[in-house]
Amino acid sequence: MKGSTKRKSVSYAKWGYIFILPFFAAFLIFQMIPLASTIYYSFFEYYRSGLNIIGPNFVGLENYKALLGSDFTKYMGNTLILWIIGFLPQIFFSLLLAAWFTDLRLKIRGKQFFKVVIYMPNLIMASAFSMLFFALFSDNGPVNAFLISAGLIDKPFRFLSTVVGARGLVGLMNFLMWFGNTTILLMAAIMGINPALFEAAELDGCNHTQIFFKITLPNIRPILVYVLITSMIGGLQMFDVPQILTNGKGTPNRTVTTIIMFLNNHLYSKNYGMAGSISVILFIICAVLCIGVYFSLNGDDSKPKKKKKKAARAAKA
Amino acid sequence: MRQKNENAHPIFTLFVHLVLIFLAFLCLFFFYILLINSTRNHFDIQKGFSFLPGTSFVSNFKKVMADANIPVLSGIKNSLIVSSASAILATYFSALTAYGLYAYDFKLKKPAFVFIMLILAMPTQVSALGFVRLVDRMHMMNTLWPLFLPSIAAPAVFYFMYSYIQSSLPMELVEAARMDGCGEFMTFNRIVLPIMKPAMAVQAIFSFVGAWNNYFIPALVISDNNKKTLPILIAALRSADFLKFDMGKVYMLITIAIIPIIIVYLLLSRYIVDGVTLGGVKE
Numbered sequence: 001m002k003g004s005t006k007r008k009s010v011s012y013a014k015w016g017y018i019f020i021l022p023f024f025a026a027f028l029i030f031q032m033i034p035l036a037s038t039i040y041y042s043f044f045e046y047y048r049s050g051l052n053i054i055g056p057n058f059v060g061l062e063n064y065k066a067l068l069g070s071d072f073t074k075y076m077g078n079t080l081i082l083w084i085i086g087f088l089p090q091i092f093f094s095l096l097l098a099a100w101f102t103d104l105r106l107k108i109r110g111k112q113f114f115k116v117v118i119y120m121p122n123l124i125m126a127s128a129f130s131m132l133f134f135a136l137f138s139d140n141g142p143v144n145a146f147l148i149s150a151g152l153i154d155k156p157f158r159f160l161s162t163v164v165g166a167r168g169l170v171g172l173m174n175f176l177m178w179f180g181n182t183t184i185l186l187m188a189a190i191m192g193i194n195p196a197l198f199e200a201a202e203l204d205g206c207n208h209t210q211i212f213f214k215i216t217l218p219n220i221r222p223i224l225v226y227v228l229i230t231s232m233i234g235g236l237q238m239f240d241v242p243q244i245l246t247n248g249k250g251t252p253n254r255t256v257t258t259i260i261m262f263l264n265n266h267l268y269s270k271n272y273g274m275a276g277s278i279s280v281i282l283f284i285i286c287a288v289l290c291i292g293v294y295f296s297l298n299g300d301d302s303k304p305k306k307k308k309k310k311a312a313r314a315a316k317a
Numbered sequence: 318m319r320q321k322n323e324n325a326h327p328i329f330t331l332f333v334h335l336v337l338i339f340l341a342f343l344c345l346f347f348f349y350i351l352l353i354n355s356t357r358n359h360f361d362i363q364k365g366f367s368f369l370p371g372t373s374f375v376s377n378f379k380k381v382m383a384d385a386n387i388p389v390l391s392g393i394k395n396s397l398i399v400s401s402a403s404a405i406l407a408t409y410f411s412a413l414t415a416y417g418l419y420a421y422d423f424k425l426k427k428p429a430f431v432f433i434m435l436i437l438a439m440p441t442q443v444s445a446l447g448f449v450r451l452v453d454r455m456h457m458m459n460t461l462w463p464l465f466l467p468s469i470a471a472p473a474v475f476y477f478m479y480s481y482i483q484s485s486l487p488m489e490l491v492e493a494a495r496m497d498g499c500g501e502f503m504t505f506n507r508i509v510l511p512i513m514k515p516a517m518a519v520q521a522i523f524s525f526v527g528a529w530n531n532y533f534i535p536a537l538v539i540s541d542n543n544k545k546t547l548p549i550l551i552a553a554l555r556s557a558d559f560l561k562f563d564m565g566k567v568y569m570l571i572t573i574a575i576i577p578i579i580i581v582y583l584l585l586s587r588y589i590v591d592g593v594t595l596g597g598v599k600e
Contacts (some may be wrong), residue, residue, distance in 0.1 A: 010570065012420075012421050012422075012501065013421060013422060013423035014421040015417070015421055015424075015425075015501045016418070016420075016421030016422070016426060017417075017423060017425070018417070018501075019413050019414065019416060019417025019421070019501075019505070020413075020414045020416075020417040020418060020429055022410050022413065022414075022469050022528065023410055023413070023414040023469060023470050024429070024435075024470070025412070025469075026466065026467060026469035026470040027412070027436075027459070027470035029451075030448065030463075030466065031436075031439075031441070031444055031448075031452075031467070033451060033453050034444035034445075034446070034447025034448040034450070035443065035444040035447055035451060035452070036447065037446070037447035038443070038444050038445075038446045038447040039449075041446060041447075046598070074428050079555065093340065096336070097337070098473070099338075100333050100337075103325070104332060105324055105325045106324075106325045106329075106330060107324060107325075107330060108330075108333065108334070108337070109334070110368065112587075113341075114337050114340075114341055115581070115590050116586040116587075116590060117341045117344050117345060118340060118341065118344055119586075119589070119590050119593070120344060120579065120582060121344055123526050123530075123578055123579075123582050123589075124530075124531060124578065124579070125529065125530040125532075125547070125548055125551070125574050125575050125578070126532070127530070127532045127548040127551045127552055127574075128547075128548070128551050128571045128574040128575045129347075129575070131551050131554065131555055131567070131571055132347060132351055132568075132571050132575075133347070134555065135354075135564065135567055135568065135571075136347060136350060140363070142350055142354070142362075142365075142366040143366075145365040145366040146366045149365065149366065176343060176344060179340075180344070181593065184590060184593045184594060185594060187594075188593075188594035208325075226441065229438070230438055232438050233438050233440060236440065237440045237442055239532070239533050240530075240532045240533070240548070241440070242536070243532075243552070244532075244551065244552055244555050247556050251380050260442055263442065263445070264533070264537075267445065267446060267449065267537060268537075272446060272450075275446045276446055276574035279442075279443050279444065279445065279446055280443075282440075282442065282443045283443040283444075286438075286439055286440055286443060289438065290435055290436065290437065290438050290439055291435065293437055293438045294431075294434050294435050294437070297434065297437075297476075298434060
């Protein structure tokens with residue numbers, strides 16, 4: 001492919017630069033410069049007090065020190081917990097469904113219907129979805145009305161006033177919004193596995209479980225890594241759902257306040273120094289994760305192949 | 318394709334279907350109640366839960382439209398402008414960038430590609446502070462421009478386009494066009510873009526939906542009532558004193574925000590579901 005692009009006499013190199021220019025110009029203006037100024041402000045005392053703007057005065061790492069003394073770690077913990085509550089069922093059901101959907105011995109009726117339905121919540125406006133959940137799970141909302149009329153509880157369960165209820169709802173929504181997407185990614189990965197591996201395993205009398213753990217899982221590892229890391233980045237970005245569900249307050253007792261909600265509060269109160277230091281810490285974490293994404297997508301091809309061979313040997317042994 | 322020696326045990330097959338039905342129920346149930354409640358008036362909704370629709374759909378709709386505090390019509394208009402512009406910019410410029418990096422040899426080709434791949438998953442939130450300050454200095458606060466112009470640089474869309482172009486654009490075609498005296502831009506617009514159509518359609522949908530649903534950055538940039546997009550209106554509804562609200566109206570506004578997307582999705586579901594992975598992820 002690449003060989004045929006060899007220049008004959010005319011050089012087309014400048015067109016390459018021209019074609020990629022808009023992308024890089026837009027990226028420079030709307031991402032790089034803002035990122036640079038974000039990092040810059042993180043070293044300054046710069047906030048609004050009443051009607052006065054204090055600063056910007058250079059304070060070195062003071063903002064970072066203040067951050068560690070604040071509730072930052074608590075909100076990091078909240079974000080992590082909320083992400084895990086959503087991610088565990090998400091990866092469990094996605095693996096299960098992806099394995100089932102690609103298993104030819106299983107005759108699933110309405111496969112296309114199920115795929116369409118489970119992917120749907122991914123496209124729903126998260127803020128509207130949260131508003132819907134807030135209305136449905138409010139103390140005198142339809143869910144409580146339903147549970148009471150079914151005789152399961154005798155007085156309304158206050159979902160949004162208990163830690164378990166509020167965190168559980170955020171986790172449930174994240175699970176619903178993402179498990180369909182993950183299922184489809186994993187399905188594509190499973191369908192990309194060399195069918196000969198499955199045939200060999202079946203000939204050797206492997207059952208569903210053995211095939212899943214010995215062949216499927218090892219072969220989709222790059223995609224699993226990709227799913228895990230992108231989901232972590234998504235988890236760090238968690239904002240719309242807890243923000244709308246709790247009206248930005250993270251109730252009860254700020255147990256569902258995420259790190260981006262914390263950032264958002266500082267941005268709204270024009271506390272730029274602190275907002276800057278939160279952003280920089282987030283940026284560093286995301287940069288590390290992005291390198292992970294890079295390698296999960298561009299990892300050298302020899303590794304999976306080696307694994308395939310190993311799996312083939314294991315299946316034959 | 319795999320040979321099937323035997324079919325799975327019927328009890329196991331039944332179990333699989335029960336799990337699938339349960340998950341599908343979870344995905345549909347909440348939207349079903351939403352639709353039902355958008356057809357019932359406030360009083361009916363307060364009385365309790367119902368599986369059957371009411372008769373107040375039209376009156377709820379009229380009430381939402383008439384509410385001066387929630388400018389729904391301008392909200393829909395603003396959301397449509399931002400989402401359409403985002404979709405067009407993201408797909409066109411991503412295709413252009415992908416073609417530029419695929420079809421030409423130049424010194425910075427490899428570094429440029431690696432750079433985009435490294436920022437592929439970088440969230441925009443990390444530079445939100447600088448972004449809002451920049452928008453302020455450009456005098457673009459309370460305008461829609463800053464909500465769609467950044468879409469020109471959409472790394473994820475680029476990656477999708479690049480994977481697609483690799484698998485479906487033979488360079489011979491480009492060279493033939495050059496022999497015929499086609500300029501580089503014309504080659505891209507006339508020859509390459511038509512070939513990219515399927516990928517562009519899928520990414521246009523994803524970009525549109527992404528912008529339609531976006532809340533964090535718009536909420537920081539927009540404060541004028543008549544510039545607000547739908548997610549900001551929803552958030553405003555949430556922060557208003559909830560108990561005073563007509564629940565019929567609340568459900569109706571949520572319906573307006575999400576049902577159009579669901580309808581478009583159901584019409585195009587085959588392309589969208591297949592498109593999630595089309596060239597997007599290598600196995």
